[in-house]
Amino acid sequence: MSQVGRRLAQKTSALGLAGTLALFVGSVFALSSPAQAAADKTMDVLYDCTGGVFAGQNKKVTISAPETVAPSQQATIKWTFTAFTASPALTASTPVTVKGNLTIGGGGSPAALEKTQSGTAPVGNTYTPSQMTATVTAPASGGPITVSPGTAGTTKGLTLTATISGQENTTECTYKSATPTTSLSIAVQAGGGGGTDTDVVEYTCDVPSTSTDTSYEAIKPEIKVVLTPPTSATANADASVTWAGTIQTTGDQLKLPTGFPTTGAKMFATIKGSGAGVPATATGEAAITAPAAGSPLTTLPSVTVKIKPTTTGEVTLTAGDLAFGTSATAPALKCTAPTTGLKQFKFTVGNATSSPSPTTTTPRPTTTHTATVTVTPSTSRSSSTPTRKSQTPKAGADTGAGGMAGPDGRLFILTGTALVAAAAVGGLVMRRRSIRS
Secondary structure: OOHHHHHHHHHHHHHHHHHHHHHHHHHHHHHOOOOOOOOOEEEEEEEEEEOOOOOEEEEEEEEEEOOEEOOOOEEEEEEEEOOEEEEEEEOOOEEEEEEEEEEEEOOOEOOEEEEEEEEEEOOEEEEOOOOEEEEEEOOOOOOOEEEEOOOEOOEOOEEEEEEEOOEEEEEEEEEEEEEOOOOEEEEEOOOOOOOOOOOEEEOEEEOOOOOOOOOOOOEOOEEEEEEEOOOOOEOOOOEEEEEEEEEOOOOOOEOOOOOOOOOOOEEEEEEEEEOOOOOOEEEEEEEOOOOOOOOOEOOOOOEEEEEOOOOOEEEEEEEEEEEEEOOOOOOOEEEEOOOOOOOOEEEEEEOOOOOOOOOOOOOOOOOOOOOOOOOOOOOOOOOOOOOOOOOOOOOOOOOOOHHHOOOOHHHHHHHHHHHHHHHHHHHHHHHHHHHHO
């Protein structure tokens, strides 16, 4: 092999290395997906429980909290339980009340966080309480907020009360240890998570003053609300937002008042909006099937809500009020959403395609002239024969906005693959030369 050939093979191999890099970069562009939101911080807390049917050592509960929260906004704290062993075995539908306490520091409010849930345990030796959630309000400045297990005041860190044969049987659990940390720290910073980290909204539901159910007492059901914004939106055009809600077991049951309409009943879901000239509120509706008298509503329909931005920009959405009945203005039950601490959902509004305004013109009379022109083709190629020329328009044809769409991973992959193949050929040439030598 000549010296020139050897240099060519070496350069080809170098290009192969560059091709490998391009192939890797292209794969990243082609396969990457939007970053997922950071998971909650967690700590596993062990309690020693005494008294009652749930007594025992090393009862595990996982406490979790978000990484950050915005000033004056709310952070959601969660208790997630493993199975508690009951001795003796529980009978059918044993009522059980679970109360959890945590100590909150760093200016978070309240300083002693407490949450209670009630349920019924199945027959047998085990009972797993449902997950409990409660909110902590961040200070306007300062922080971080700290969440610590153990006792809160004179109350044990965790209690389980089973009502057996009409008598309360209480098990008290005291903090023993925690891993991987002994407390959780929530940073208080602008742009922090805020809202209810699990999208859970605690509504306050009550009947109107004109209701015939005068014995109805206000309830506070907790509903996990997810708003799905449109993938694309333009100014001065309706955008569809999907409202989806799941009733949680941690709050009150969604009880309907007596006399609730059995036919034609609907749920009216309102969302709140800001930015890009959207209305402050928008409402959609969907039919519901009223449960049997005395039974709570357990499922909610998905609702499509139309919202119309009038300018370009970013739109921010939050969950609004709910209403149940045959009319949104005169509902049988109204559920009011809190005004702060709600999760935000956003989408971007682009430019709308403008339509030309119609113009009115006064017709003018036209004069038509007719002339006959006879064209005789020339049989010789003389200097006086006009030359036919093609003319390119000044404005090129629109070919899309591909150039502004950013790098395409497929181009990196194709280029990288070609260069890797060239490197392989160069390597084979160098290997053959070495064997001959």
